[in-house]
Amino acid sequence: MTPTPPRRFFRPQWAGRNYSLLTLATVITNLGSHGALIAAAFAVIDAGGDSGDVGLVAAARTLPLVLFLLIGGAVADRLPRHRVMVAANTLNCLSQAAFAVLVLTGDPTLWQMMVLTALGGTGQAFFAPASEGMLMSSVSGEQAGRAFALYRMAMHGAGIGGAALGGALVAAVGPGWVLAIDAAAFALAGALRAFLDIGHIPRREPGGGMLSDLREGWREFIGRSWLWSIVAQFSVVVAVVGAAEAVYGPLVARDELGGAGPWGLALGAFGAGTVAGAFLMMRWKPRRLLLAGTLCTFPLALPSAALAVPLPVTGLAAVMFVSGAAIEVFGVAWITALHQEIPEEKFSRVSAYDWFGSVAMVPLATALAGPVETAVGRTSALWGCAALVVVVTAAVLFVPEVRTLTRRTTKVAESSPGPAAAARPEPVLVQEQLAEKRDVSGTA
Structure with missing residues (x-):
């Protein structure tokens, strides 16, 4: 035996x-x-x-x-x-x-x-x-989305704890x-x-210097309309959501909701929502990655709107939970798309442009939050934050690649995303057929 x-x-x-x-x-x-x-x-x-x-x-x-x-x-x-x-x-x-x-x-x-x-x-x-x-x-492989979701769920869970x-x-x-x-x-x-x-990462050939590397990363970034448009979108979304939650949220909590305790509960609900969203994305594999992620960006307008009303603590916590889950759906879909489309040797430079776009406007937005409140009032400022999220998210849906980029079972990233890459529809059609055969089960 x-x-x-x-x-x-x-x-x-x-x-x-x-x-x-x-x-x-x-x-x-x-x-x-x-x-x-x-x-x-x-x-x-x-x-x-x-x-x-x-x-x-x-x-x-x-x-x-x-x-x-x-x-x-x-x-x-x-x-x-x-x-x-x-x-x-x-x-x-x-x-x-x-x-x-x-x-x-x-x-x-x-x-x-x-x-x-x-x-x-x-x-x-x-x-x-x-x-x-x-x-x-x-x-x-096709388990990348699930792997990213588990990673992000562990990351957010540790952050809450x-x-x-x-x-x-x-x-x-x-x-x-x-x-x-x-x-x-x-x-x-x-x-x-x-x-x-x-050992599995190909050896990188010596480049032409730091500036040459930055220019090459910029060409990779700007040559993909879905990439730069979503980064531009999120430079606004992150800035206004950050201003609403870092500046206006505590003030609304102090004046309308009972102080720091209820605001802490709302922030905790957002954190719990991110964990729930990551858990969902371990099971769900949306075929059109960026379309699903972008549609899930609209709920990020809800917390600003809830603070503008303002909703009671239970309603605010529910809204924060939904927005946390929604942004995590976007996060997993986004990193899966980057993993699928960007050549390995350019991962970090493209990621740097992504990060830069996300954080560059945050200091400006938080600095302007006080003067804007003085000029138009807190309620109007919060409704403005919600409206900006909706407008820039709707705008990015007009980019064809955002609506049509499709999940693939194997990664095939072009070193240069020029017109020739966009002119070949056959791989996308094949992948759509493959995606239709996969079970739609629930995916950092």
Whole structure:
């Protein structure tokens, strides 16, 4: 009788070693970093800062993220991505450790906290494109969407847990120890990422320099109408939704809903919605990826409209849950489309342009939120945010590729998306026939 081999820890066949390491490392860093965001704000307050100082420290993180994203994408496509990720994690670890030491041993000054936070933003600018490129290269085939969905579900779940745990720890032991835990999380995650295997990634030929790499990434980005149009759309969507939720939401909660507690409940409902959306996308494989994702962007107008009314807490929480689930459907469809259409050696540069478009207008929108409220009133400003989301999302549906880009069972990405690529309909027709034969079951 043949002995039964010992059972190993269950892991789906499509979840290879790199994918598993990336997911585990992301869970660890999200547990730490979401708590650290709360800890940083309370560290500023405990040092005698006011709301303006908290905003300055937050802006100090965003500014280098905007400035260095495109360079980070070029570096990640030029060097081994896992080394870029480890270097970025090391910078984050050291900056958070120094922040923790300052908080635990004395009175940190505002400029010190801004500098250390800016170092963390710089690390994120290099990490994000490398991480997304590494994730997309870690999966293949028709299970890619499911893999991205599971990754994002783990990421969001860890973020929710990290925020809850971080808030409790800040109250129990103070912000310094939460910052120290975040530094340790970056160290552990960086160690895991050091073991990523890049043997399957083709060796990159030496390029013509950083500027040449940036130009090549720009050509890849601007040569695909579905890509630049959706990034342009989301530069507006993310900006106005961010302004509504970061500036107007807390004010509406204070004046109409009963304070910070109800607003925290609404934000928690949004987080739960993202997890539910990722779970849905593990089962559902929409055939027209970008059409499904874009249609699910319309619900992002609902939170601003709910705050404008304003709805009671239960209604606001329900709206936030729906919008969280909807944006996750878009997120999984989007990264699946990028994985399918973009050549592997350009993943990180295209991802950098995507990230840049998403965050570049956020500081401007949050800065203008106060003056706009003074000029037209809070209710009108919120209705304006909702209207902008609807208008730019409707506009992007006029781009033919957004409506017609179809999921493929195998990745066939063109190195140059010129007219010749658009003039060949046969592969799309074949893939549509294949898609019709697949079960429509419910898909980072």
